Amino acid sequence: MVIGSGIARGGLEKRRWPRCTGPNHALDAATAYRGLLPDAYGCFLMPSASLHRVLKLTLTLIVLVGSWEALCRLLQVPAFLIPAPSQVALRLYDKRDLYFMHTWITIYETTAGFLLAVAFGIVSAAIIVVIPKLRDVVMPTLLVAQLVPKVAIAPLLLIWFGYGLFPKIIIAFLVAFFPIVVNGASGLASVQPELLDLGSSLQASRWQTFWKFRVPSALPEIFSGMKIAVTLAIIGAIIGEFVGGNRGLGYLIIVANQELDTALAFAAILLLSVVGIVLYALIEMFERILIPWNAPSEPLTAGGRML
């Protein structure tokens, strides 16, 4: 029987390999309910599966970059139109100190704006949910504010706050704020009604209801909001740098464009993507640490799978 099931698994489950559903037949039936495996099993098979993914990703990248390089050389594309990857890499290496400084500035603006958005967003969401009377005032105001294109008000912010980092942080904050409020409010309101009944039958205070039921229920949605918000925050910071200033990767792209230094612009864009991926991965990592009880959806980055 054991051999038989082994053959069946080898034959039928081969295609599902990367998801590693594992040897659940060996588990105590009681723990295998709903097809959920104990963490130990998930971890046991994880390295090979994640290695598999990394390998696939690396191969794809090598093929893509390789063909790009080959096409550029073969067709002799001028570097100011499309630089070859080698040229981009060379520029990145030559001016590494410059890039480091500008990248750091953009990370700083993005992170500051994002954190402000998280702080104010969660507080606003809490107000909307906990004080229904304020909902009718706060929600339409936020919606109107959201409908104003941030790109359009960026020049105004520069007039008001000058050319330093502050207006960039403000723009990053403004674009990142909305998804956190919306997700936060919907999360805080998503408590199971039976839990609220249980709370009131025990005469729980509003404070207890909020912290023991609403906040934990909201965390998964707040994290979804934060993942959207962080990618928006980068866009916000870049918009700010485009409009005015003398630092940051956005500024670097504008300068590169003016000088037709396309390799420089490509390098800056590459760094921007890396910053975005790293920040996103950090949030997935925090999600894993803070809410391990949330049924893990397939994480998109390594950050979510590190643990």
Added chain:
Amino acid sequence: MRAPAPAIKIADLRKTYATADCEIPALDGLSFRIEPGEFVSLLGPSGCGKTTVLRIVAGLTAKTGGIVEVDGVPVTGPQRKIGLVFQVPALMKWRTALENVLLPAEILGLDRAASRGRAHELLDLVGLSEFASRYPRELSGGMQQRVAIARALAHDPAILLLDEPFSALDMMTRNQLNIELLRIWSERRKTSLLVTHSIPEAIFLSDRIVVLGPRPARILEVVTVSLPRPRDPSIRVSLSFMQVVDRIGRLVGLEYI
């Protein structure tokens, strides 16, 4: 000397739901009482207002008219001497089984060490002592509902209100949990009110069954189950059991014969 007050007294209970243009009657003058330590079931067709009765006793829904008293005191709002079990387990998925059972003690600010000991004891009572540190998603539906029962007993309430606690479970699990609930009740002797639409479940567990008709709910009959206690699971296939099933089935109008 006065006789001791009933655990739950319901007299001429009325409830109407007001919509924009009319009033929909849900409960039309119900009267019954539950003595301390008694197990009573509310049985009736779906949507007849059984759950409304339970919520009014729990103080979660306001009544329109009549008298509802718990331990001789009129119900005006939620009260802590009641333990609640819902149709869904309603566990906090961010807490382990043990932490879920500890919730009432936390809200009521009871002594931590003592509540922990009690929570372990209750998990043992519902047969889940090995699963204390498991999260709800690692437990089956039946196990989750057992945790919910343990949680309902955590603050040692005098009264247990169960709102169709097993109706979301499959038949085998449901039968199993009926046996478990009977055992738990025998050990703790909490005054219990069970809302159900399963006739065998009501008979197996109850001392008396309040049979309700379709909405607006009126009491068709209060059936006393004279099957002796302690009850063995095998009683459910005995002739005397079947006779009660038959009698209640005719009451609620099941045309199965």
